Amino acid sequence: MKYISTRGQAPELSFEEAMLTGLASDGGLYVPETIPTLTHEEIASLNGLSYEDIAFKIMKPFIGEAFTDDEFKGIIKKAYANFGHIARAPMVQIGDNHFLLELFHGPTLAFKDFAMQLIGQLFQASLSRSGKRVTIVGATSGDTGSAAIEAFKGLNNVDVFILFPHGRVSDVQRRQMSTPSESNVHALAVQGDFDDCQGALKDMFADIEFRDHVKLAAVNSINWARVLAQVVYYFSSAVALGAPNRKVSFTVPTGNFGDIFAGYIAKKMGLPIDRLVIATNQNDILHRTMATGAYTKQGVVPSISPSMDIQISSNFERALFDAYGRDGSVISDLMADLKSGEFKVSDEAMQALNTHFSSGRASEEETSQTIAAYYEKTGEVLCPHSAIGVKVADENIQETVMVTLATAHPAKFPAAVQEACGIHPDLPARMSDLFDREERFSVVANDLEGLKSLIKERLA
Ligand SMILES: *Cc1c(COP(=O)(O)O)cnc(C)c1O
Numbered sequence: 001m002k003y004i005s006t007r008g009q010a011p012e013l014s015f016e017e018a019m020l021t022g023l024a025s026d027g028g029l030y031v032p033e034t035i036p037t038l039t040h041e042e043i044a045s046l047n048g049l050s051y052e053d054i055a056f057k058i059m060k061p062f063i064g065e066a067f068t069d070d071e072f073k074g075i076i077k078k079a080y081a082n083f084g085h086i087a088r089a090p091m092v093q094i095g096d097n098h099f100l101l102e103l104f105h106g107p108t109l110a111f112k113d114f115a116m117q118l119i120g121q122l123f124q125a126s127l128s129r130s131g132k133r134v135t136i137v138g139a140t141s142g143d144t145g146s147a148a149i150e151a152f153k154g155l156n157n158v159d160v161f162i163l164f165p166h167g168r169v170s171d172v173q174r175r176q177m178s179t180p181s182e183s184n185v186h187a188l189a190v191q192g193d194f195d196d197c198q199g200a201l202k203d204m205f206a207d208i209e210f211r212d213h214v215k216l217a218a219v220n221s222i223n224w225a226r227v228l229a230q231v232v233y234y235f236s237s238a239v240a241l242g243a244p245n246r247k248v249s250f251t252v253p254t255g256n257f258g259d260i261f262a263g264y265i266a267k268k269m270g271l272p273i274d275r276l277v278i279a280t281n282q283n284d285i286l287h288r289t290m291a292t293g294a295y296t297k298q299g300v301v302p303s304i305s306p307s308m309d310i311q312i313s314s315n316f317e318r319a320l321f322d323a324y325g326r327d328g329s330v331i332s333d334l335m336a337d338l339k340s341g342e343f344k345v346s347d348e349a350m351q352a353l354n355t356h357f358s359s360g361r362a363s364e365e366e367t368s369q370t371i372a373a374y375y376e377k378t379g380e381v382l383c384p385h386s387a388i389g390v391k392v393a394d395e396n397i398q399e400t401v402m403v404t405l406a407t408a409h410p411a412k413f414p415a416a417v418q419e420a421c422g423i424h425p426d427l428p429a430r431m432s433d434l435f436d437r438e439e440r441f442s443v444v445a446n447d448l449e450g451l452k453s454l455i456k457e458r459l460a
Contacts, residue, residue: 003017004328006321022218028328028332029315029318036061046236052080067125071125083107085102089103090102094374098404101233107150110147110307110412115226116147116219116226120151123157134158134217135159137161138162142306149180164194165192178439191445207452227261231269241403242401247400248401250402253389253407255308257318278290279360280362284361290359303367304367304368305388307407312338323353359392367388374390382417383406389404411426
């Protein structure tokens with residue numbers, strides 16, 4: 001299996017190379033050259049298998065010869081061993097024809113654990129074979145950083161540095177990053193905002209001498225291996241609801257378009273998905289694009305669903321690539337247009353997108369109202385991100401059964417949840433001592449050179 005760039009100018013890579021590289025050298029994103037498909041019988045035979053066995057069958061065709069079957073099975077087993085639910089991704093019914101897929105039973109209580117735990121084990125297996133060591137640096141507004149630290153802590157061939165905005169992540173998120181005691185974990189509270197953290201990270205990657213010196217690697221949401229890991233739960237949930245003999249639709253709370261793009265891949269592989277519904281908060285660039293065909297940048301307005309507060313949606317480029325018949329030069333031109341704030345999607349490409357995707361948005365007030373209404377109606381306490389999905393799903397339910405992805409545990413966002421429905425969501429028992437654990441993080445100035453020296457010193 002070969003991977004090609006959405007902008008058509010970067011070298012083709014293997015799965016392992018694409019995973020270790022992240023972004024393509026032409027600025028594009030890696031996608032598989034062809035999408036493997038499963039027959040009706042093959043999909044039907046997934047029914048009743050464990051999450052791990054389904055994961056192996058779905059992901060194996062994409063990884064090629066990178067790992068032997070036994071190695072890959074071992075990697076998957078380790079990745080999901082620390083989840084707090086035997087089903088890994090269980091479902092509950094919340095309405096007629098409406099199910100909630102709970103993706104928050106991983107070690108940091110958000111769906112990012114599904115991809116990050118797997119990628120941690122994949123990196124470890126690949127690096128211990130080559131004898132190489134890498135330094136992962138990430139910027140986070142909360143969920144990605146905690147998931148990365150939890151996935152890479154204690155691994156032999158990796159150091160992990162996470163930059164987060166000092167004082168601007170929730171207490172739960174900060175403690176998830178600052179309480180692991182493993183010596184390869186470095187939580188850095190930057191005196192600045194999320195954009196400063198992201199900017200510093202970008203500048204580090206642009207500094208070739210620094211990048212080579214510390215063997216810099218990235219595990220952000222454009223990494224293909226992360227998308228791949230997320231394809232699995234579309235299959236496990238759809239099959240549990242009767243696929244391939246019954247169609248299923250999904251609604252996905254969306255920011256960077258990674259999670260919903262995984263659903264699109266599942267559909268391409270043959271899973272009978274009817275609609276993929278994009279649900280955004282007030283930072284609604286994707287909903288506006290689907291409504292108007294104009295992809296226009298606006299400033300980010302902070303919301304009670306902070307993990308969806310984005311200005312541009314990186315993984316959307318992968319969907320555009322297909323919508324434009326996989327013509328990398330068109331994508332390259334569109335992204336050049338975006339530098340001045342906007343590009344227009346052609347009518348033909350919009351038509352292609354509309355065959356798969358619908359969209360909707362929820363305001364702050366609608367989000368809170370949905371948390372309250374669903375608590376009253378079903379007893380289910382939704383996190384703000386999941387509530388946005390549920391609200392938009394309700395507007396899009398037709399005859400086909402709808403699955404809404406619940407992307408985080410309500411206890412990760414206790415203030416917004418309590419404000420909305422009066423319930424203080426408790427942390428699961430396995431992490432109820434989070435607030436008693438000792439914290440360890442460094443407060444650092446928003447200064448690129450200072451950050452680079454600190455990283456070099458810690459590695460020495
Ligand atoms: C990251 C995140 C999202 C958005 O996911 P994308 O793949 O970026 O679309 C939604 N909800 C939560 C809780 C998240 O952490």
